[in-house]
Amino acid sequence: DAGVTQSPTHLIKTRGQQVTLRCSPKSGHDTVSWYQQALGQGPQFIFQYYEEEERQRGNFPDRFSGHQFPNYSSELNVNALLLGDSALYLCASSFKGSSYNEQFFGPGTRLTVL
Amino acid sequence: AQSVAQPEDQVNVAEGNPLTVKCTYSVSGNPYLFWYVQYPNRGLQFLLKYITGDNLVKGSYGFEAEFNKSQTSFHLKKPSALVSDSALYFCALRAGGSYIPTFGRGTSLIVHP
Numbered sequence: 001d002a003g004v005t006q007s008p009t010h011l012i013k014t015r016g017q018q019v020t021l022r023c024s025p026k027s028g029h030d031t032v033s034w035y036q037q038a039l040g041q042g043p044q045f046i047f048q049y050y051e052e053e054e055r056q057r058g059n060f061p062d063r064f065s066g067h068q069f070p071n072y073s074s075e076l077n078v079n080a081l082l083l084g085d086s087a088l089y090l091c092a093s094s095f096k097g098s099s100y101n102e103q104f105f106g107p108g109t110r111l112t113v114l
Numbered sequence: 115a116q117s118v119a120q121p122e123d124q125v126n127v128a129e130g131n132p133l134t135v136k137c138t139y140s141v142s143g144n145p146y147l148f149w150y151v152q153y154p155n156r157g158l159q160f161l162l163k164y165i166t167g168d169n170l171v172k173g174s175y176g177f178e179a180e181f182n183k184s185q186t187s188f189h190l191k192k193p194s195a196l197v198s199d200s201a202l203y204f205c206a207l208r209a210g211g212s213y214i215p216t217f218g219r220g221t222s223l224i225v226h227p
Contacts, residue, residue: 004157033213042118042204042217043158056213090157100146100165100208103215105157 002027004106006091012112013081019111021076025093026104031055032074033103034066035090043090049074050096078111086113116141118207120218127195128226135190135221137205147188148206149179152220158204164188175199195225 005024013019025032031050035043045058049068068074072093078085088110092103117140127133139145146165150158162173164181172178179190190203205218 040219042206042219044217045214048213058214092158100163102148102160102163103158104160105150107155107157 004091004093004104006089006106006109008109009107010110010112012114014114015081015083017081017113018077018079019081021078021089021091021109021111022073023076023091023093023106024073025091029093029095029104030072031094031096032068032072033092033094034074034076035092036060036085037088037090037108039087046076081113083113086111116207116209116212116216118205118216118218120203120205120221122221123219124222124224126224126226129197130194133192133195133199133223133225135203135205135223137188137190137218139186139188139205139207141207141209143209143211145188146208147179147181148208148215149173149177149188149190150204150206150217152202152204154201161190161203195223197225197227199223200225 007022033048034046037043046060047057048055052068063079065077088108090108091106094101094103119138148163149161152158164171169181202220204220206215208215
C-alpha cells in the first residue's frame with residue numbers, strides 16, 4: 001500500500017518565478033492538506049482540499065493556490081516566489097479530514113528560492 | 115485562538131532511561147491532541163492521539179502520552195529510550211470541529227548510547 005507521495009523531491013527557483021508541487025494521497029484517503037515547514041519550525045497549515053474544493057485556509061497570501069483532482073491527488077501552486085518561500089512543503093492526507101483523524105505525511109518537497 | 119507550546123528545544127537522555135517530551139496547549143473547546151515524529155529529510159509520522167476517554171494514550175514504538183486537562187498538557191513519554199528514538203518530535207492540536215491543526219515548534223530528542 002503506497003503512502004503519500006510527493007514530487008519533485010527538490011526544486012530550485014529564482015525570485016518571481018512560479019512553482020507547482022504535486023501530491024498523491026494514501027490509498028483510501030480523500031482529503032489533502034498542505035503545509036509549509038521553515039527550517040527549525042513546525043509545519044504551518046496552508047490549506048486543505050476535500051471534494052475538489054478548498055475547505056479551509058491558513059494565513060497565507062493568495063500567491064498560494066491549489067487544486068484537487070477527481071482521483072484526490074492535489075497540486076500546490078506558488079506564484080511570484082519570494083526568498084522567504086524557501087521551505088519544506090509537506091502534503092498530508094486523511095479520510096474526510098475530520099479533526100480527530102490523524103494525518104499521513106509525504107516526504108516533502110524542498111523548495112529553494114534564489 | 116489555539117496554540118501549542120513545546121518548551122524545550124532539545125531533550126537529552128541516556129539509552130535505557132525514561133524520556134519525557136513536554137507539550138502544553140491552549141484552546142477553546144475540546145482539544146484533539148497528536149504527537150508526530152520527524153526523522154531527517156522525512157515527512158512526519160503519526161505516533162499517537164488523544165480524542166476522548168482514558169487520559170493515558172498508548173501509541174507506536176512504545177510511546178505513550180498523558181492528557182492532563184487541568185494543566186493543559188499532553189506530555190510524550192517512553193519508559194526506556196533507544197538511540198533510534200533520536201528525532202524531532204512535534205505536538206499538534208486541533209480544536210473540535212476545526213480543520214486547521216496547530217503544530218508546536220518541535221523538540222529535538224537526542225538519545226545517547
